[in-house]
Amino acid sequence: MDGVGVVDKDALRVAVAEGMPWVRAELARLVAFRSVANPAIEPVEQCIGAAQRVAELVRSVGVDGVEAIETADGSLAVCGRSHRAGVASVLLYSHHDVVPVGDLAAWTSDPWSLTERDGRWYGRGAADCKGNLLAILLALKALRQVRGDWPVEVAVVVEGSEEQSSGGMEALARSRPDMVAADAIVIADTGNIESGLPTLTTSLRGTGSVIVTVRTMEHAAHSGMFGGAAPDALQALLMGLASLRDASGETTIDGLAHDGVWDGAPFDADRFRADAAVLEGVAPLGDAAEIADRLWARPAATVLAIDVPQIAQVTAAVQGEARAVINLRVPPSMDSASAQRLLIEHLERHIPWGLVDVRPVSLGQGFRARTDGPAYAAMERAMAQAFGVAPVTTGQGGSIPLAVALAELHPDSEIMLMGVEEPASRIHATDESVDPRELERTAYALALFLCELA
Numbered sequence: 001m002d003g004v005g006v007v008d009k010d011a012l013r014v015a016v017a018e019g020m021p022w023v024r025a026e027l028a029r030l031v032a033f034r035s036v037a038n039p040a041i042e043p044v045e046q047c048i049g050a051a052q053r054v055a056e057l058v059r060s061v062g063v064d065g066v067e068a069i070e071t072a073d074g075s076l077a078v079c080g081r082s083h084r085a086g087v088a089s090v091l092l093y094s095h096h097d098v099v100p101v102g103d104l105a106a107w108t109s110d111p112w113s114l115t116e117r118d119g120r121w122y123g124r125g126a127a128d129c130k131g132n133l134l135a136i137l138l139a140l141k142a143l144r145q146v147r148g149d150w151p152v153e154v155a156v157v158v159e160g161s162e163e164q165s166s167g168g169m170e171a172l173a174r175s176r177p178d179m180v181a182a183d184a185i186v187i188a189d190t191g192n193i194e195s196g197l198p199t200l201t202t203s204l205r206g207t208g209s210v211i212v213t214v215r216t217m218e219h220a221a222h223s224g225m226f227g228g229a230a231p232d233a234l235q236a237l238l239m240g241l242a243s244l245r246d247a248s249g250e251t252t253i254d255g256l257a258h259d260g261v262w263d264g265a266p267f268d269a270d271r272f273r274a275d276a277a278v279l280e281g282v283a284p285l286g287d288a289a290e291i292a293d294r295l296w297a298r299p300a301a302t303v304l305a306i307d308v309p310q311i312a313q314v315t316a317a318v319q320g321e322a323r324a325v326i327n328l329r330v331p332p333s334m335d336s337a338s339a340q341r342l343l344i345e346h347l348e349r350h351i352p353w354g355l356v357d358v359r360p361v362s363l364g365q366g367f368r369a370r371t372d373g374p375a376y377a378a379m380e381r382a383m384a385q386a387f388g389v390a391p392v393t394t395g396q397g398g399s400i401p402l403a404v405a406l407a408e409l410h411p412d413s414e415i416m417l418m419g420v421e422e423p424a425s426r427i428h429a430t431d432e433s434v435d436p437r438e439l440e441r442t443a444y445a446l447a448l449f450l451c452e453l454a
Helices: 009-018 020-031 044-060 130-147 168-175 233-242 269-276 288-296 336-350 374-387 401-409 436-453
Strands: 067-070 076-082 089-095 115-117 120-122 153-159 184-188 199-204 206-215 300-307 321-330 355-364 392-396 414-418
Touching (some): 044 076, 076 168, 089 130, 089 436, 130 153, 153 168, 401 414
Parallel strands (some): 089 153, 089 184, 199 392
Antiparallel strands (some): 076 153
16 A cells, blocks of 8 residues: 555554543533434424534534435434545444433433443433444544544444434435445444454344234223123233243244354353343343344344233223234344234234234344455454454344445445444443443544555
């Protein structure tokens, strides 16, 4: 090479470290935006404010042509690109929307105020995904400070509705494929399997949620007068839901294979217990050797919610209607639409009585990354340098539909998934947090990657 990617790595590491107070301040500003992309939960002005601040930040680190673009679902995606001829191009992706906080009383501190405890920064979105976004921006800021420019063409995309799976950014990408074109695409929306161990996610499960409604009577009926003969909608629903798993917990949907084997590293049972906070006296489902298979190579049906009377409101009544949401996750080798159809047919077949209505809610295909290209090798070198240990690979049960869309639009691009998250971050749960050391190492790795790729 002509030296375009040469950088003083020690100076770069110092620049990243010196940028951490800036990260702390800006993360606090971003966390304060209640950017749940659902106006029924938080005001739309919160998402607009978050997008505007993100646009200002992306401009401030030197990205050209930054604009907040309204997508098909009404969310704002912040996009920009600094064009540079004759060099490799990199797209850096994250999102500025967050999941709802849930029960406020279950949080130790205000979820909308970044709070430091025991060396960690707490707040909704601190890791997923505002922390990831700040790692990207710190990498760009530090590298520009040390070199005066970037050795590659840089594009940045920050989505505004990823957590809603409403497809706004995917539709924008498909309508403007040039906006997301790059030799290498880094999706900063995952993380490390444990703190300090750099991890590249190479597999994402597909998803297909459904909502099932069982109706048997026009209204509830007194259990003393009618119980035993009245067609209980709740009981029928529960029987259908129970049919989705066998005694070992394996998902057993009629016609859907459930014997896949994960071809990567196994998932240590003790680490899984700790990561998932499994209670003492309770074991993970299945054999310990099958944990990775069940997570990343086999389907998994999970009942997310049921509409039934609360115990606090209990009455002696047989229910005439009951509803549930079931989330189906499938490995990337399975077609999500076909699997979702089999789930619908299974529920219709196994709910023993009542009028059964099963409707699809969301759908996303799985993803498997290429790992044999020069960008992937460059990322491995960068992560090893930044963390002081060779990176590992993992699968992930979550779905990122945009990854599939990008692979379809630009099949020659190398797509890598990484980020600041790790088990203690508790993303999507109460007391979400980020370890600033993890954020700093990730930012340094990203900055080194841009140089390695050049």
